[in-house]
Amino acid sequence: MRVTATVNGRERDADGVWECESLLTLLRERWGLLGSKNACEQGECGSCTVLLDGAAVCSCLVAAGQVQGREVQTVEGVDDPAVHRAFADEGAVQCGFCTPGLVVAVHGLLRRNPAPADPEIREALAGNLCRCTGYEKILDAVRSAAEEARS
């Protein structure tokens, strides 16, 4: 099947997509967008998070065909210096495998809610596993990105 979508603001298509192919595979293997990561491919870790029409989804759980005619934003298209900088400056990045998914999730959260309280941040990130950091510095990064975006 043929799939056409707007990816990071640009029209993209792919031919010969399998019925059961995931959006994650489409992004990584066909479009060479390797920023979305493949840790569980089961919707449990959030490493593959993208925004689909503005809503955060696990791209490994979305069938490639479902994005036909829709808008996908991957980490490569997250132009949000406050979030990127906060992750780097707050020490929220260790191995970094979870980071692209988190950056997308946090970008999505702050667009929805520019001043989230801690329980809201935790709730928004509950689907993003990180095995390295213990999350504390990730929370710091979200708080500081929110602050910077507001000031």
Add this chain to the structure above:
Amino acid sequence: MTSTEHASRVTGGVGESPARPDATLKTSGEFAFASDLVAEDMLWGATVRSPHPYARIRGVDVGPALATAGVFAVLTHEDVPGENAYGVKVRDQPVLAVDVVRYVGEPVAIVSADSPEAARLAAERVVVDYEPLEPVLDPIRAAHDKSLPALHENGNVVRHQRIRSGDPDPRAEVVVSATYTIGMQDQAFLGPEAGLAVPAEDGGVDLYLATQDLHSDLEQTARALGLAEDKVRLTMSGVGGAFGGREDLSIQVHCCLLALRTGRPVKMVHGREESFVGHVHRHPARMRYEHGATRDGELVYIKAQLYFDGGAYASKTPVVVSNGTALGTGPYVVPNVELDAWGVYTNNPPCGAMRGLGAVQPTFAYESQMDRLAEALGMDPVELRLRNVLTEGDRLPTGQVVDSPVAVPKLLDRLRGMPLPPSLPSGADVRDLPGGVSNTTHGEGIARGVGYGVTIKNVCYSEGADDFSTARVRLELVGGEPLATVHTAAAEVGQGIVTVQQQIARTELGVRRVNVHPNDTSVGPAGSSSASRQTYVTGGAVHAACVAVREVVLHRVADEHAVAVDALTLTDGAVSLDGEVLADLAEVLDTAVEEKREFHHRPTFPMDDEGASDRVHVQHAFSAHRAVVDVDTELGLVKVVALDCVQDVGRAMHPDAVLGQIQGGATQGLGLALMEEVSVSDGRIVNGSFTDYLIPTVLDVPPMRIEVLEEADPNAPYGVRGVGEPPTITATPAVVAAVRAATGRELTHIPVTPTRLLGLDGEEQQ
């Protein structure tokens, strides 16, 4: 360079917290992890794995697999050109099984094809004729029952180590004993095992991969490929976490075999389920402990028997047994010790390295015992620990004198001094209650508990391992400005070794710009990024190489100005004498300076049959945790409210990274206490996914208050003590102790899942 620039100190040196150089690439998604590698004309590899825990192989038919569209090669053990055996300690593991398989998931054949789907399909079509055998699954029987089949030549005991010290027949006024068991934990690093092998024109192969130790992989891979080591070149690609799970080979040899056979680049990536069988886990353990003490709380003796289930292959089992015995009595003075540990072969999944190697299991047991003893004595558990704690100059049961500061009393004092979280207000936000928004309680039936845990952990490799690292440092002018380049083979697995190397070079050479060369096997070994050793040994090597470079630079200036080298300093891009600049570094670097150095730590020695050794370990590290939990006593749900830590790191090279290591380590310890267990039934992993193997989410982890002490180890570079492992070790017993305090239950098995907490799992509490 202008003089105003001289006035501004070079920043980002040792003791500061500069941003990691790879952070920006990681946040933007551009950083290439091993699973992101691509090459033109690349093929994909897949592995055929045993469905049986123990079986004889009667035959393998690769015909149907070879006939699959898109398939380029199907290989079995007959295609392994070199030695069909590898292993980090004992070479007991075949690259591809020959006539027997010893665990579910053991590789039997490998295939390559032009798409991952075709490779997987072909793998399913390899027909293996198995004759299932009765598996050996009980580690205690494996250790003692000679009637069981021997899984390896030397029987089923990988290592038995005793410690005998003091009076063999001690008397104590108060005795407590119990058996503690601990499940199999998984490293659960997020980045799956992956690599890309590219055949080279010289008949060799280049392998790009994620690993913890390039040279150990190189040695094992080259041997299996039957190639000289200089024909096999390993280059690190991005590593998505490791925690010990990447010390053993996974895809390395397979990927190279397929590339060499097909003449095409071959990529292999494990899916999550395959990752669960494709790497070693933390050893499950069964530990019987008996503590004897005087009525006023002085330890008289410890007797213990520990069983570690190593699964089908040895991997790090000998070291787990070593650490489990040498550290098995904790950071306490124990005059009389009788300790036995067995590491055994079974047909369970292979177990090997994981953060806190060999110390996690006994620490849970002996800290639980200290609490039990405190209760029997009617004493405060912290007081009991303080009464028995080691001090500098004391001997461990091995006979080794602890020859650097032991901060345990300070750690415990500081922890006790930290404020406790406020008690739950009535009408608390349900998100703060056990069970969270599942809304299972509104505050009724909740009990709070507080618990402590301390540990002693060795740093670096022990028992005589020549555990060294190599660094090459080059200082030159690039674009008119001095640039230092550091080249080592040290694996950056997320912990921050790249940053530390930069910091050391900035500090020692007084330059701003420091590049860390991609790590590969073209420089000498750095050893593994494990055992909390990399900052110690590679830090030591980089320091030594920088000092050597600095000497050359200073000599150039000393000769020109006819002054003594010793009087000169190199800071802030200039060579100075008594604070007065003699020369800008740029002027001195008309030719580049390059030096290479190795750093070896002081020697260590193996334990003898009675467990004696003057120096089993080169260094010890200590940490302490206090946990506060709320437990829904009806449903067995636990919410960790606080998990505070005090740790002595000797010297905080990068304070932010130190905090990150402590927070991350503690989170893994919390996971082991409450939820993490690889369930194995008849040798088979039944929860090999992130749906069923649970690791802590951001909702499970409380805010952590952390205090760091810096009591330098006089024998270590910069005084550092390993940081990464101790917090993982101490979080577990602290959390379990807090749950015990809240519920009054014994809790001798971890993880303490809700069913176990409520006693619904059918296991007796001993």
